[in-house]
Amino acid sequence: MRRLCGCGQKMDLGFRLVIFENKFQIDRVPILECEDCEYYEVLPAIKCDLTNLLAQLKDEGKGGRVLFTDVNEFADVLYSSYLTWKRTGDNQSFEELLEQGCDERINMLLDLYSCAKKASDSKWMNEISSRLAPLSKYVKERQCLETK
Incomplete structure (x- = not known):
């Protein structure tokens, strides 16, 4: 970051x-x-x-x-992680908090997507997909950096 x-x-x-x-x-x-x-x-x-x-x-x-x-989901997770990191001090690195926050949000959105799919609600599925996109982009870029 x-x-x-x-x-x-x-x-x-x-x-x-x-x-x-x-x-x-x-x-x-x-x-x-x-x-x-x-x-x-x-x-x-x-x-x-x-x-x-x-x-x-x-x-x-x-x-x-x-x-x-x-x-923007990624900005929201970033902001929440930042506030937590500032509030709690240096007990955990910001990057660890951000990674944990992204993983939790992705899991929650995937659970919602599963519910939307079961309900055959394509509008809701599309909304969730667009919310997942910025988080997925960040995770993918992070993984690419880790493999170099």
């Missing part, structure tokens, strides 16, 4: 409010930030999802405030 900034310092995870076209506010957007030079960037794992949300909001034409954690 951490990486080095262009200035050579460590970038840490944070969450920001993104204001787009002075009309849309998206809160709890995961970012990487450098305390030394104050540079920050949207977390690469969610950048595409954020861009898609901004396009969707623009198409709908209505302004307002959205919690990114309400529309």
Whole structure:
């Protein structure tokens, strides 16, 4: 989750409010930030999802405030893990908490998917699939990094 900034310092995870076209506010957007030079960037794992949300909001034409954690499962797990890690201290590494949170959320969503399938509710199944996608993407990328 951490990486080095262009200035050579460590970038840490944070969450920001993104204001787009002075009309849309998206809160709890995961970012990487450098305390030394104050540079920050949207977390690469969610950048595409954020861009898609901004396009969707623009198409709908209505302004307002959205919690990114309400529309992106990975951001929600990331935020929950971050709050737990900050609250409990360094008893467990953030990465371990995040991995555990992702695994638990994926299992819960798969259980829901099974219920939706039994109910033959294709709309619900599609919704759950779209919620699983960002988590699956993160897990897949994490596994690729571990095998290198």
